[in-house]
Amino acid sequence: MPETVTPESVLAELETILTEVIGDDLLLDGPLTMETSFDQDLQLESIEFVALSEKLLETYGEQVDFVGWLAEMELDDIIALTVGQLVDFVASNASSASSTSGREA
């Protein structure tokens, strides 16, 4: 896991991950922002969601349960899902886990 998990670091990491998942033409339409939507802007397909979840698992570990998070969503939530929401989700879960492990250390 990255040493410090902040929304900024997650956004940067996500840009790298999504470039791997979608291809290097991801950024043809401009940089990834917190407002970028997965459905309308990135047109992320189900197979790419699977690849994204695998890469999130590799990067942040099991405490970032992307699959479980998606499973709680209704159709309108999926349609409206933004990069910013995912960034916040990753940042809050990854940092709470790292602070827990910090206390244990």
Added chain:
Amino acid sequence: MSRFLFVVPPFTGHVNPTIGVALELRARGHDVAWAGVPGATEALLPEGSTFLSAVPDEVAAYVAEAGERRDDARGAAGFKFLQEEVLLPLAEHMVDGVDAAIDAFGADVLIVDQQALGGAVVARRRGIPWATSATTSAELVDPLAALPKVAEDMHRRRVDLQRAHGVPAEVAEAGDLRLSPQVVLAYTVEELTGSLAGTPAGEVPVRFVGPCAVGRPEPTDFPWERLSEDPAVPNVLVSLGTLNAEVGERFWLAAAEAFADQPWVGVFVAPDHLVPDPPPNVIVARRVPQLELLPRVRAVVSHAGHNTVCETLAAGRPLVVAPIRDDQPVVADQVVRAGAAVRVKFARVRADALRTAVDQALTDPGLLAAAERIQASFAAAGGPAGAADALEALVPVT
């Protein structure tokens, strides 16, 4: 002799596979008819077919108009639009018409497309034997497995639809309206879908029959003389299907650039205005005799519509798939996993990536071998005869 009624939505890919099955049933001495949306559906059927309109003209007009409005909606938004604005209203409006068609025709068995669920509602309400016609394999493989809340919401709407039309609660709640517990005809093979164990379709009898779109009417005019006869200059078909050609503006430009100066002849199934300046080695035609053309091409670039993919594999040809929406990403995934296709991204396709993919489809022996392997399993699957056997088994014994 028995009477088989096909209940279909007005979409080419959902009507075509029923034609081969219907012709086989007719050859065995049965009567067949189709019920659906007038105009669009009738135009797809062979001459002399019996068609019974199941909706008023204004519903037909609404469905046609909704199809045009839907052009921009892809992904999850496209799924919502298709379900809420097209399929559920269509199911609702077809119930009374299918009911009347059954009486007029005297149907013994219904064959209900997964996108014409009004037929399944009537079959359940009246206790008539029915088969599901799974014209795309995507509905078989549980694409919403990762989104249980969405799946549950869709199921609830299908239950409500049945309850609103007099299906008893215990019947409506049971199983899945998209999957007849009697038999599901799947116009594909398990090599493509993968195992259905653990999915809703794993709970019902699925008969894999392979593609059945033989005998469907095709346009006859085509500039055959422009195809290449030279094995060193292969022909390549490029098709985004009947519904999607217009959304491919960027795609067609990239495709024209990809084909320019290559030792290939391209057949682009596109409106002229979207390929304004085709290179000399590209034929642009709005409609083509696809079944007749496939043996003459060496690879197909496709939106991964189920029928085009299956017809291509039935001809033993590899594909480049660029899925656009609906079931296409799922179908594309299946054929890539089976080793018979290269995938490119529709929304951001670039000429160089497409050129590389086409070149691979034409030269990679592994892709060709996989396509020929699926071709062989299609040939062994039973086709229209296998489907007709399964349907005859549903006829009530009198």
